[in-house]
Amino acid sequence: MSDPQASLESFRHFREKMNAAIQAAGNLTINRFFALDARAYDAGALDAKTKELMGLAASMVLRCDDCITYHLIRAREEGVTDEEMFEAFSVALVVGGSIVIPHLRRAVATLEGLPAA
Amino acid sequence: MSDPQASLESFRHFREKMNAAIQAAGNLTINRFFALDARAYDAGALDAKTKELMGLAASMVLRCDDCITYHLIRAREEGVTDEEMFEAFSVALVVGGSIVIPHLRRAVATLEGLPAA
Amino acid sequence: MSDPQASLESFRHFREKMNAAIQAAGNLTINRFFALDARAYDAGALDAKTKELMGLAASMVLRCDDCITYHLIRAREEGVTDEEMFEAFSVALVVGGSIVIPHLRRAVATLEGLPAA
Amino acid sequence: MSDPQASLESFRHFREKMNAAIQAAGNLTINRFFALDARAYDAGALDAKTKELMGLAASMVLRCDDCITYHLIRAREEGVTDEEMFEAFSVALVVGGSIVIPHLRRAVATLEGLPAA
Amino acid sequence: MSDPQASLESFRHFREKMNAAIQAAGNLTINRFFALDARAYDAGALDAKTKELMGLAASMVLRCDDCITYHLIRAREEGVTDEEMFEAFSVALVVGGSIVIPHLRRAVATLEGLPAA
Amino acid sequence: MSDPQASLESFRHFREKMNAAIQAAGNLTINRFFALDARAYDAGALDAKTKELMGLAASMVLRCDDCITYHLIRAREEGVTDEEMFEAFSVALVVGGSIVIPHLRRAVATLEGLPAA
Numbered sequence: 001m002s003d004p005q006a007s008l009e010s011f012r013h014f015r016e017k018m019n020a021a022i023q024a025a026g027n028l029t030i031n032r033f034f035a036l037d038a039r040a041y042d043a044g045a046l047d048a049k050t051k052e053l054m055g056l057a058a059s060m061v062l063r064c065d066d067c068i069t070y071h072l073i074r075a076r077e078e079g080v081t082d083e084e085m086f087e088a089f090s091v092a093l094v095v096g097g098s099i100v101i102p103h104l105r106r107a108v109a110t111l112e113g114l115p116a117a
Numbered sequence: 118m119s120d121p122q123a124s125l126e127s128f129r130h131f132r133e134k135m136n137a138a139i140q141a142a143g144n145l146t147i148n149r150f151f152a153l154d155a156r157a158y159d160a161g162a163l164d165a166k167t168k169e170l171m172g173l174a175a176s177m178v179l180r181c182d183d184c185i186t187y188h189l190i191r192a193r194e195e196g197v198t199d200e201e202m203f204e205a206f207s208v209a210l211v212v213g214g215s216i217v218i219p220h221l222r223r224a225v226a227t228l229e230g231l232p233a234a
Numbered sequence: 235m236s237d238p239q240a241s242l243e244s245f246r247h248f249r250e251k252m253n254a255a256i257q258a259a260g261n262l263t264i265n266r267f268f269a270l271d272a273r274a275y276d277a278g279a280l281d282a283k284t285k286e287l288m289g290l291a292a293s294m295v296l297r298c299d300d301c302i303t304y305h306l307i308r309a310r311e312e313g314v315t316d317e318e319m320f321e322a323f324s325v326a327l328v329v330g331g332s333i334v335i336p337h338l339r340r341a342v343a344t345l346e347g348l349p350a351a
Numbered sequence: 352m353s354d355p356q357a358s359l360e361s362f363r364h365f366r367e368k369m370n371a372a373i374q375a376a377g378n379l380t381i382n383r384f385f386a387l388d389a390r391a392y393d394a395g396a397l398d399a400k401t402k403e404l405m406g407l408a409a410s411m412v413l414r415c416d417d418c419i420t421y422h423l424i425r426a427r428e429e430g431v432t433d434e435e436m437f438e439a440f441s442v443a444l445v446v447g448g449s450i451v452i453p454h455l456r457r458a459v460a461t462l463e464g465l466p467a468a
Numbered sequence: 469m470s471d472p473q474a475s476l477e478s479f480r481h482f483r484e485k486m487n488a489a490i491q492a493a494g495n496l497t498i499n500r501f502f503a504l505d506a507r508a509y510d511a512g513a514l515d516a517k518t519k520e521l522m523g524l525a526a527s528m529v530l531r532c533d534d535c536i537t538y539h540l541i542r543a544r545e546e547g548v549t550d551e552e553m554f555e556a557f558s559v560a561l562v563v564g565g566s567i568v569i570p571h572l573r574r575a576v577a578t579l580e581g582l583p584a585a
Numbered sequence: 586m587s588d589p590q591a592s593l594e595s596f597r598h599f600r601e602k603m604n605a606a607i608q609a610a611g612n613l614t615i616n617r618f619f620a621l622d623a624r625a626y627d628a629g630a631l632d633a634k635t636k637e638l639m640g641l642a643a644s645m646v647l648r649c650d651d652c653i654t655y656h657l658i659r660a661r662e663e664g665v666t667d668e669e670m671f672e673a674f675s676v677a678l679v680v681g682g683s684i685v686i687p688h689l690r691r692a693v694a695t696l697e698g699l700p701a702a
Contacts, residue, residue, distance in 0.1 A: 018690035066687035097331025102534035105486035135339035183336035214682025219417035222369035252456035300453035448565025573603035
């Protein structure tokens with residue numbers, strides 16, 4: 001946790017390496033699920049920013065650190081500001097309770113490693 | 118499940134009656150939490166519609182039918198259309214998997230009892 | 235939910251009937267687990283009241299209505315007052331967040347059907 | 352819960368009706384997920400019986416009654432006997448703990464409404 | 469995991485640093501939630517020891533390692549002995565099942581780094 | 586994550602060390618639960634391979650990395666091939682959704698450290 005940018009780089013590296021290994025295994029159901037997951041956040045009736053914020057809130061209440069990191073990266077790419085991020089955090093905290101707090105701490109540490117909106 | 122509007126009326130009645138009983142019990146922590154919960158979805162850096170959609174997605178992946186019903190009602194009040202609702206459902210379904218489906222079925226039944234956007 | 239005492243009677247009846255059916259099936263692992271579960275709340279280094287309150291808090295954050303009902307009955311038998319119950323509820327609510335609320339409402343309705351402490 | 356066969360019929364009816372309503376809504380991600388879900392249990396490297404037992408165990412530890420009912424029906428169609436069902440239940444009970452018990456009771460009640468293996 | 473006391477010191481340092489960063493962000497809902505969380509375990513109708521044991525059991529069944537560490541520290545400060553800790557662990561294990569075991573292992577390692585009761 | 590075999594060795598070492606510490610504490614309920622857990626996967630009406638696959642699927646949807654590692658080791662010992670493993674993963678992924686993916690990545694990394702079937 002000492003270097004947010006190194007953590008982000010390590011996260012990205014492991015994620016890409018293992019996604020490639022999973023895809024190479026050739027299980028059709030898994031590969032189709034990955035394709036579905038990639039498209040689920042595309043803009044449609046709802047814009048990409050709103051969908052990333054939903055993905056972020058869902059990831060926080062389910063307490064999935066890697067999912068949170070991914071949606072923080074994507075939400076920032078969609079222009080979500082720090083103030084908006086903390087409002088999204090606040091909704092997840094109220095819905096999910098104090099067990100969300102350890103993940104919130106790590107999310108804020110991750111946010112420090114991302115470029116400003 | 119046979120009459121969505123009767124189900125909604127029953128939900129609202131039980132919710133209000135028990136909220137009153139809880140508040141009357143006078144536990145300060147609980148009453149403050151309820152106040153916090155009520156304010157968490159107020160417009161701020163994010164608008165109320167976005168927050169309700171986040172609350173809806175979080176409720177679906179956590180598989181809380183009453184929470185889903187509440188956020189469906191509120192999201193509809195904020196003007197969320199059927200198409201937008203189904204996109205929110207699709208994000209929750211991909212994040213939470215097939216165990217979300219029974220709650221999705223009940224959500225769609227509830228939606229049939231709500232006024233159009 | 236209209237008659238808490240009838241709900242409690244129905245809960246007890248179904249619970250006893252199905253526990254008997256499960257035991258009769260003769261699966262050794264299941265039957266041993268049931269025996270372990272029954273003894274886990276016996277007084278030891280911690281008294282039965284404390285253990286029932288722990289079981290109640292755990293059941294609320296895991297959002298298991300039948301488990302909550304069972305521990306409400308047992309906690310009341312151990313002399314837990316309404317004020318103590320609501321303090322236990324408040325801990326569960328802060329730990330587990332707003333998704334605990336629907337279960338809290340049903341817990342308070344169940345409490346109304348139990349004899350006073 | 353008084354009539355397992357009527358409960359099963361009601362489950363099937365609501366499931367089919369709402370699945371049709373969901374499909375008719377035309378959300379591509381949701382419809383593709385449903386197709387993926389339907390194929391996930393097809394025989395492949397593992398036979399259908401093994402996959403249904405995995406789906407059953409996963410549904411029990413996640414405490415999804417409708418999912419459990421569905422996999423009980425399918426597992427029985429694949430020839431799973433009562434004794435095998437209870438062994439599957441025992442694995443889920445040990446993995447998921449006593450909060451699985453209320454779902455186990457309802458699973459056993461459902462099993463009583465299914466034809467013998 | 470090789471040095472329980474170093475792990476505890478690292479946990480405390482990260483916790484305090486990030487709590488300060490969260491508070492400095494100035495989100496009112498989050499800051500109020502933190503205040504509520506801090507007060508939820510104060511002695512009231514139930515004493516602090518009982519509340520910490522409830523918080524510990526809830527944290528174990530929800531499988532939140534940081535929450536477990538926090539409540540182990542606080543429970544020990546309230547005089548909870550090793551024997552009482554293991555009884556609390558046993559309730560959480562029976563309620564939450566074998567998936568609690570990895571967290572139990574880490575809890576016991578943490579306990580070795582705490583002063584005796 | 587850089588060396589799967591070193592990770593496996595570290596996992597085994599910590600697991601055995603802490604299991605011994607837990608058993609030495611002498612809590613009867615905990616020790617009986619561990620005995621029950623050890624026997625739950627013994628061949629009976631269902632064979633050991635099927636039970637390990639159920640344990641693996643349950644561990645993945647509950648997102649317990651240590652549990653997944655344990656069942657991967659045991660499933661491999663029972664002769665489960667890579668292709669069968671990925672089919673088990675696919676069932677868990679569809680049931681549990683995209684939040685299973687980070688655990689799937691780590692599972693595939695672990696699998697690389699195990700001997701071939």
